Amino acid sequence: xxxSEVIDVEDNTPTVKTIYFEWKQEAKPGQFIMAWVPGTxxxxxxxxxTDTIKSITVKSYGPASDAITKLKRGSRxxxxxxxxRPFSTVSGPALLIGGGSGMASLRPLITxxxxxxxxxxxxxxxxxxxxxMGGKLFEVTDDGSAGIRxxxxxALSTIDLEKYKMxxxxxxxxxxxxxxxxxxxxxxxxxxxMERLMKCGIGVCDSCxxxxxxxxxDGSIFSIEELRGMxxxxxxxxxxxxxxxYLNY
Amino acid sequence: MNRLNTQISGIRLDNPFILAxxxxxxxxxxxxxxxxxxxxxxxxxxxxxxxxxxxxxPVVVEIDxxxxxxxxxxxxxxxxxxxxxxxxxxxxxxxxxxxxxxxxAEEFAQLSMKMEAYGASAIELNLSCPHVKGFGQEVGSDPxxxxxxxxxxxxxxxxxVFAKLSPxxxxxxxxxxxxxxxxxxxxxxxxKAMAIDIYARMPVLSNSFGGLSGPCIKPVxxxxxxxxxxxxxxxxxxxxxxxxxxDALEYIMxxxxxxxxxxxxxxxxxxxxxxxxxxTGNIMKSEKIESIGEIIGAAIRR
Ligand SMILES: Cc1cc2nc3c(=O)[nH]c(=O)nc-3n(C[C@H](O)[C@H](O)[C@H](O)COP(=O)(O)O)c2cc1C
Ligand code: FES
Numbered sequence: 001x002x003x004s005e006v007i008d009v010e011d012n013t014p015t016v017k018t019i020y021f022e023w024k025q026e027a028k029p030g031q032f033i034m035a036w037v038p039g040t041x042x043x044x045x046x047x048x049x050t051d052t053i054k055s056i057t058v059k060s061y062g063p064a065s066d067a068i069t070k071l072k073r074g075s076r077x078x079x080x081x082x083x084x085r086p087f088s089t090v091s092g093p094a095l096l097i098g099g100g101s102g103m104a105s106l107r108p109l110i111t112x113x114x115x116x117x118x119x120x121x122x123x124x125x126x127x128x129x130x131x132x133m134g135g136k137l138f139e140v141t142d143d144g145s146a147g148i149r150x151x152x153x154x155a156l157s158t159i160d161l162e163k164y165k166m167x168x169x170x171x172x173x174x175x176x177x178x179x180x181x182x183x184x185x186x187x188x189x190x191x192x193x194m195e196r197l198m199k200c201g202i203g204v205c206d207s208c209x210x211x212x213x214x215x216x217x218d219g220s221i222f223s224i225e226e227l228r229g230m231x232x233x234x235x236x237x238x239x240x241x242x243x244x245x246y247l248n249y
Numbered sequence: 250m251n252r253l254n255t256q257i258s259g260i261r262l263d264n265p266f267i268l269a270x271x272x273x274x275x276x277x278x279x280x281x282x283x284x285x286x287x288x289x290x291x292x293x294x295x296x297x298x299x300x301x302x303x304x305x306x307p308v309v310v311e312i313d314x315x316x317x318x319x320x321x322x323x324x325x326x327x328x329x330x331x332x333x334x335x336x337x338x339x340x341x342x343x344x345x346x347x348x349x350x351x352x353x354a355e356e357f358a359q360l361s362m363k364m365e366a367y368g369a370s371a372i373e374l375n376l377s378c379p380h381v382k383g384f385g386q387e388v389g390s391d392p393x394x395x396x397x398x399x400x401x402x403x404x405x406x407x408x409x410v411f412a413k414l415s416p417x418x419x420x421x422x423x424x425x426x427x428x429x430x431x432x433x434x435x436x437x438x439x440x441k442a443m444a445i446d447i448y449a450r451m452p453v454l455s456n457s458f459g460g461l462s463g464p465c466i467k468p469v470x471x472x473x474x475x476x477x478x479x480x481x482x483x484x485x486x487x488x489x490x491x492x493x494x495x496d497a498l499e500y501i502m503x504x505x506x507x508x509x510x511x512x513x514x515x516x517x518x519x520x521x522x523x524x525x526x527x528x529t530g531n532i533m534k535s536e537k538i539e540s541i542g543e544i545i546g547a548a549i550r551r
Contacts, residue, residue: 001310001446001453034307038449042306064306078449080311200309204515205321206275206294212282214273217518232278240302242275242294243326244333 001036006075007053013125016101017069018048018057021077027054028086029108030193030221034201036078037067044198044216046105046170047082057104057127083201087191087221092165093135097152097179099171103127105193106170111135115164117155119171122146151175153182161188169193173247177234180227190224196237207238252533253526255541257484257506258409258432260344260370262289264526265497265541269488269511270295270348270373270413271321273519277337284341287522291338292509293331295348295375296364297384298356300327305455310444315492315516316463318442320380320456323350328363335367344370346411350384354394354401365406372406374398376428377415377438379460386415386438392427399428409433411486416469417441425477433484435509436473440466463512464490471503478504479549492517494528501541502548 008020027050035056036042041064049055060066071077087109096106096116103118104127110116112134119139120126123146129139138155139147148154152175161167161183169179170193183190196208196215203217211230213219227233236246253264268291273279280291303324310318325331328349338345347364349372351357361372376395378385388394395412402410412428413435414421425434439460444453452458470489478485487505491497492513500508513521538544 001449003448036307036449036453038446038451041455076448078446199303199306199321199324200319202309202311202317202515203518204272204309204317204319204512206273206279209273209276209279212276212279214279238276239326241300241324241326242334243300243330244276 001078001080003076003078006071006073006077009071009073012057012127015125016057016059016127018055019068019071019077020049020053020055022052023054024052025082027082029089030087030105031082031084032105032220033079033081033083034198035064035068036080037064038078040064040067044201046193048104048107050108057101057107059101080201083216084220085218087168087193088166090165093163095159095161095164095167097156097167097169097171098127099152099175100125101127102171102175102193106168107131109168115159117152119152119175151178153178156182161186165189166191173234180224180234183224184228188224191221192224192227194220194222194233197240207240207242252538252540253530255507257486258371258411260290260409262344262507264289265501265507265529266522266525267292267346267486267507267509268514269509270375271319272511272514275325275334277334280334280338280345281341283519283522284338284343286519287526288343288510289507290344290346290370292346292348292373293335293338294325295323295350295378296325296328296331296360297323297350298328298360300330301325307453307455310453310459312444312463315512316461316465317512317515318444318454318459318461319439320454320459322456323378323381323384328360332367335369339368346371346373348373348375348413350375350378352383352388354397357398358401358405361402361406361410365408369408371409371411371432372402373411373413373435374402374431375413375438376424377413379415379417379439379441380456380458386417389415389424390418392423395424395427399430403430411435413438416473421473421477422480425481429481429483433486433506434477434481435486435488436477437466437470437489440469462489463516464492466490467496471499474500474505475503475549478546479551491525492521494525494532497525497529498532498544502544502546504546504549506541506545
């Protein structure tokens with residue numbers, strides 16, 4: 001287990017915070033760490049900055065993530081990693097499609113050449129739309145409190161996708177599936193960051209597997225071609241005990 | 250015939266390499282992939298009567314990239330929810346061995362009958378998990394209980410029954426004798442261990458204690474396989490720290506008929522199965538060993 005000192009904490013939305021810490025290790029966009037809160041738990045979190053100063057962007061949803069959102073400047077942060085296969089990088093225009101806190105793992109991909117569809121339930125929950133620099137920004141909210149009312153497809157269907165060298169997608173699986181179904185008809189190059197329960201982070205426990213691939217090792221980034229062959233994507237997953245449940249979309 | 254072919258209790262194996270219980274074997278699709286990628290058989294994760302979520306994370310600690318300590322806590326969906334995973338795994342047409350854990354002979358028998366009904370090729374009795382109260386090693390260190398569990402399961406199913414024993418007891422031979430109705434022994438489970446983070450001043454695993462696995466436990470496994478083979482003559486599946494063809498042949502010469510691979514899936518990826526077959530085949534060729542059968546227990550001195 002490694003540890004470092006928190007050098008800054010930033011409020012992004014009413015429920016999401018970004019924790020900055022120094023870690024010289026090389027890491028790439030799309031990779032994640034297992035962050036440990038001693039005495040509470042350990043959770044996988046994507047890196048939302050991948051330079052010498054690293055960051056994680058966290059929403060409180062359970063005891064460990066809650067404790068992480070309460071870290072202060074000067075607190076110790078414990079972690080191991082980086083893990084996972086990163087996004088592939090391209091030069092030239094790219095499109096980011098982020099749903100909810102999914103924007104966290106897309107943030108390190110932002111350049112002057114990236115356009116973005118940032119979606120959330122409400123205007124207040126739109127994450128990192130203020131970071132889009134130079135490129136076009138499409139905001140989408142469920143309740144219409146900002147931008148387009150609806151889901152990312154409502155924005156996607158208005159965009160000429162041919163000009164992008166790559167489309168990067170991260171968000172809840174229901175959104176990934178919708179975007180996948182939409183893009184599947186085209187020849188667009190796209191990569192998706194998937195999410196599953198992760199217990200070990202190192203390819204042994206099987207809690208994160210999709211069609212026999214371990215998200216923590218073979219993913220969590222998969223290309224649109226790889227997703228095409230997957231029976232479990234958008235359909236089933238295993239719970240903490242290993243019980244198979246069906247995703248009803 | 251391929252020189253890597255072997256068998257255990259009449260189950261034919263393309264090569265001596267089986268996926269060990271608890272590693273990449275909770276999801277049927279994963280077991281199927283591991284089999285398609287070169288494992289001769291897989292053992293499922295240990296399944297009990299009722300659904301359990303296991304321990305809070307952290308459930309693993311990595312030690313220098315190759316070894317680890319785990320306390321997953323016997324997370325499992327419960328036997329009644331495991332049929333679909335068995336069905337998916339069995340599409341590979343290779344043997345799937347059902348691992349079960351319980352606290353009484355009746356529970357073990359009930360679990361084994363359900364595994365048999367799901368199409369398991371054999372049963373592996375987990376008498377050896379080192380980190381859960383009331384199960385595993387606690388059950389597996391009581392010779393009378395072990396004898397009644399093995400006896401009851403043998404009476405209840407037709408498929409072969411393997412007893413997986415713990416190195417964390419004072420006399421493994423006594424337990425091996427208590428389990429002698431089993432068709433084969435599986436040696437060894439993890440070695441009880443722990444790790445402390447000095448900066449957090451706390452054990453890393455949420456359960457504090459866990460089971461050590463990986464190359465560092467290989468010499469312990471070799472010793473148990475050797476000793477139990479020499480004393481009982483029974484068939485043995487060797488487990489513990491195998492990463493290379495040399496490691497596998499060492500277990501086989503100590504008395505194993507085939508071996509299980511766990512932690513090396515972490516250090517080397519799922520490709521480990523192809524790599525092991527290749528390496529083992531090459532060493533056998535250069536050492537002029539025609540079959541696995543001819544070297545089982547070859548190192549044993551009486
Ligand atoms: C993450 C993990 C989970 C395990 N779960 C089980 C289990 O459910 N049942 C069991 O009999 N053994 C379990 N084991 C023990 C392994 O099957 C094996 O006996 C041990 O790890 C030694 O082999 P290795 O060094 O090749 O990993 C587990 C081991 C690991 C690393
Ligand atoms: S989290 Fe354990 S295999 Fe990926």
